[in-house]
Amino acid sequence: MDGRTLRHQHRKPELLAAVTEYVLDHGIGDVSLRPIALTLGITHATLLRHFSSKEELLLQVVGKIHSDFLVRLEHDEDLRAAKSTPEFLRTVWRRLCEPEEQRQFVLLFELVGRAAREPERTGNLVQSIVSDWLIPIEERLTRDGRSPGEVSVLATMVLAQIRGLQLDLLVTGDRARVDKAFDFTVELASRPSIR
Known part of the structure; x- marks a missing residue:
């Protein structure tokens, strides 16, 4: 993990809760990290720091x-x-x-x-x-x-x-x-x- 990821690790539970609600509301059909990030008001890079891939995100x-x-x-x-x-x-x-x-x-x-x-x-x-x-x-x-x-x-x-x-x-x-x-x-x- 890089320093920035470590600094923001405390945000992961909050992000996971928000991502979970997003996926429950929108499904996974054509979901990708960019629209999720946009909806949550964060950057795509922030999501990637916490979830290495779409599959990892879905597993979590x-x-x-x-x-x-x-x-x-x-x-x-x-x-x-x-x-x-x-x-x-x-x-x-x-x-x-x-x-x-x-x-x-x-x-x-x-x-x-x-x-x-x-x-x-x-x-x-x-x-x-x-x-x-x-x-x-x-x-x-x-x-x-x-x-x-x-x-x-x-x-x-x-x-x-x-x-x-x-x-x-x-x-x-x-x-x-x-x-x-x-x-x-x-x-x-x-x-x-x-x-």
């Missing part, structure tokens, strides 16, 4: 979205009070259906499309958009006494359902039908054993 944006969500999980009174995995999952689902939270799914679907088309450029990104999001579900299932084999399978199923049903909800707006489908997923995940 995805990481920030994930870490912000974990902080919200930790401080959400309803989630902390959830006494079972079904109660926890239903509360998470309600939170994820809020318009502010749904922006992350629009971005996720863009990133998945990009990863499918350019897997060589998105390896770390794919890892973070899958594995990192399984962890809170796995932790809750483990706390409820599920075996390690069940935890992995159930967490994968629940995460896939959350994402698939969010896609359906974003496209159709049919909240009642999608909520019923999610409730059914929760019921399946709550069965004593998946053998």
Whole structure:
């Protein structure tokens, strides 16, 4: 790192928060560092000092979205009070259906499309958009006494359902039908054993 980057390192969290909001609002379709910098009122060089490339920036944006969500999980009174995995999952689902939270799914679907088309450029990104999001579900299932084999399978199923049903909800707006489908997923995940 050069001296200037070190001097301005304290700005990185602030810049990352602003860039994250920009990406959530505008997507990644034709995004480049110059328009982001212009919108944020900084120079392109400033962004490059903090994010070496567009791919690095996107990786950090995805990481920030994930870490912000974990902080919200930790401080959400309803989630902390959830006494079972079904109660926890239903509360998470309600939170994820809020318009502010749904922006992350629009971005996720863009990133998945990009990863499918350019897997060589998105390896770390794919890892973070899958594995990192399984962890809170796995932790809750483990706390409820599920075996390690069940935890992995159930967490994968629940995460896939959350994402698939969010896609359906974003496209159709049919909240009642999608909520019923999610409730059914929760019921399946709550069965004593998946053998």
